[in-house]
Amino acid sequence: MAQYNPVTEAVLAALKAAVGAEFVKNDPETLTKYQTDEETDPRLFHKPEVVVLPGNTGEVAKVMKIANQFNVPVTPRSAGTSVSDGAIPVYGGIVLLMERMHKILEINEAGMYMVVEAGALTKEIQEAAKAKNLLYAGDPCSADSCMIGGNIATNAGGNRAVRYGTTRDQIYAVEVVTPTGDIVNLGARLKKKSTGYCLEQLIMGSEGTLGIITKATLKLLPLPPYRLDLLAIFTDLHKAVTLVPNLIKAGLNPTSVEFMDNKFVRSSSDYCETKLPHYEDGCYLIVTIExxxxxxxxxxxxxxxxxxxxxxxxDVLEADDRVWNLRRNCLESTRSISLIGSSDDLVVPVDQIANCITHLMDVSKDFKFTLFCLAHAGDGNLHFQLLKGDMTDQEWEDQVNGFHAIAYPYVYSLGGRLSGEHAIGAKKLVAMEKVTDPVELNMMRAIKRALDPKNILNPGKIFNV
Ligand SMILES: Cc1cc2nc3c(=O)[nH]c(=O)nc-3n(C[C@H](O)[C@H](O)[C@H](O)COP(=O)(O)OP(=O)(O)OC[C@H]3O[C@@H](n4cnc5c(N)ncnc54)[C@H](O)[C@@H]3O)c2cc1C
Structure with missing residues (x-):
């Protein structure tokens, strides 16, 4: 168990001197606000002792030096849309909020790149690129609210990953504050590079445990001018998901291949007050070609x-924005059915997605929760939403754990992994330690210990040190 010191008056004074008193908040309302992210189960909430809003990289570095000096943990936070309890300050201490560092610093059309501060909203980055007839290809479904620093830290995926890859494929370079408070620029605006370890890629997806991303140089691409979205409706779920590998093999190079099971079709249609054909019995496959x-x-x-x-x-229809609206609101729509739920994010090789979805949906029939399924099917990434409904807390915990005890080893047996895009956070830490090769886990621990000897930065995430 990690041992940290409390945030004392001396720590508060040092933080105020570093970033300005108005950007150091410890009133009860603020502390309550930052005790959770998208997590809805109050048993998993943890209050920070102070919330700090730095205005620039130098201030972030000062905060990290203070945290090391006083042995206080720091949890970096962007928009808090994590669904893996990643932005919850498990050990209290400081929540370091990136929202003041939100500027787009440069858009270079000739060089096709953009430089942004880490707190820039993903949606604003996408729109700024589009205004120059360019594409920033990162596109998590939470793009309206999440920030690029959070996307890089989790290696966010989303709807376009099947064609363009995940966030790590969209980044040339990052500016990072190390866990001990140094500032470093990793990566370069180069097409190729064989110059030592690829540390920028190590930071990406490290969930704020190896460094705080403060700036990023993003790749921009030519914006394809022609686009069509198609909605294919199936009444047989297996047929819908079996189609996916064939579609990839046909060389169509789709931008998106999104799957929604009928439970999601109905919940999201009700939530959005939009009914499309086969509301009662259809699974939807949305395919975009550009x-x-x-x-x-x-x-x-x-x-x-x-x-x-x-x-x-x-049925095969041309899909308009109503279809994408249903897809975007899937998660939100289940909250009106049960506030307490567990979202799961698993990834398998694309040729195994049909087996995986049909098998685990069959397995779920032996459990009392309701299971909803959607998938970024084109990249083998599936999401299950388990809804608690009418159960005691203990029963719910046993049911979810029971399902995971079957699902996780099964996914690994198919060559899959615990997370395709939502990351491990605090939520899957125990599972991560169980299913990961011990040698691989020890390599990760060795890296963490080397860069963060006091385990100050985002402790309680991914694995225990
Ligand atoms: C409705 C909805 C839809 C979603 N759809 C998708 C999707 O399609 N694809 C997908 O991948 N995810 C999706 N997510 C999950 C979530 O939006 C992503 O994980 C997103 O990348 C988190 O960004 P954020 O700005 O909210 O980061 P936060 O939630 O604040 O933080 C996420 C993690 O990154 C760390 N972190 C944050 N900022 C920094 C930084 N500057 N430096 C270092 N570490 C940092 C935090 O400590 C935490 O561990 C969805 C979530 C919701 C609620």
Missing amino acids: TFNEDELDTKMEQLDEICESSGAV
Whole structure:
């Protein structure tokens, strides 16, 4: 168990001197606000002792030096949309909030890159790129509210990852404050690089345990001018998910391949007050194709239409924004059914996605919770939402643990992993320690100890040191 000191008057005074008194908050309302992220189970909340809002990289570095000096833990936080309890300050201490560092510093059209502060909103980055007829390809479904620093720290995925990869594929370089308070620039605006360890990639996806990202240089791409979204509806779930690897093999290079089971179709349709065909019995597969040439788009759409129909789709429609709205609101929609739920994010090889979804949905029938399933199907990444409903807390915990005890080893047996995009956070720490090769886990621990000898930065996440 990590041992830390409390945030004393001396710590508060040092923090106020570092960032300005108005940006150091420890009133009860603020502390309550930052005791959780998207977590809804109060048993998992932890209050910070102080919330600090630095205004620049130098101030972040000062906060880390103070934290080391006084042995106080620090939890970096961007928008707090983590669904893996990543932004919860498990050991109290300081929550370091990035929201003041939100500027887009440079958009370079000729060089096709953008430099941003880590607290810039993902949506604003996407819009700024689009205004220059360029594409920032990172696109988590939470883009309206999350920040780029949080995306980099979790290696966020989303709807376009099947074509463009996850956040780590969109980044040239990062400016980082180390756990001991040094400032370093990692990576470079280069197409290729074989110059020592690839430390920028180590920081990406490290969930704020190895450094605080303060700036990033993002890759921009040409924006494809032609786009069509298609909704393929299936009444047989297995047929819907079996189609996915065929679609990838056909060389259509889709931008998105999103799957919603019928429970999500119904909950999100009710929530959005939008009813599309087969509301009662349909699973939806949303496929987006983008091209630089109109004829290519027509050819690919014909091909896609044929594949969907020959795979057993009962309806194939051109999808408008109502369909994407249903997809975006899936998670929100289940909250009106049960406030307490457990979202799971698992990833398997794309050719195993059909087996995995159908098998685990069958397994879930032996449990009392309600299971909803959606997937970024084109990259093998599935999300289960388990809803508590009418159960005692103990029963709920036993049910969820019982399901995970079957699901996680099964996913590993298929060559999968515990998280495709939401990361491990505090939520899957115990599972991570159970399923990870001990040698791999010890390599991770050795890196953490070397960079953060006092275990100051985001303790209680990914694994125990
Ligand atoms: C409705 C909804 C839809 C979602 N859809 C997707 C999706 O499609 N794809 C996906 O990948 N995720 C999705 N998520 C999860 C979440 O939005 C992502 O994990 C996102 O990247 C978190 O960003 P944030 O700004 O909210 O970070 P936070 O929640 O504040 O932090 C996330 C983690 O990163 C660390 N961190 C934050 N900022 C920094 C920093 N500057 N330096 C170092 N560490 C930092 C935190 O300590 C924490 O561990 C969704 C969440 C919701 C609620």
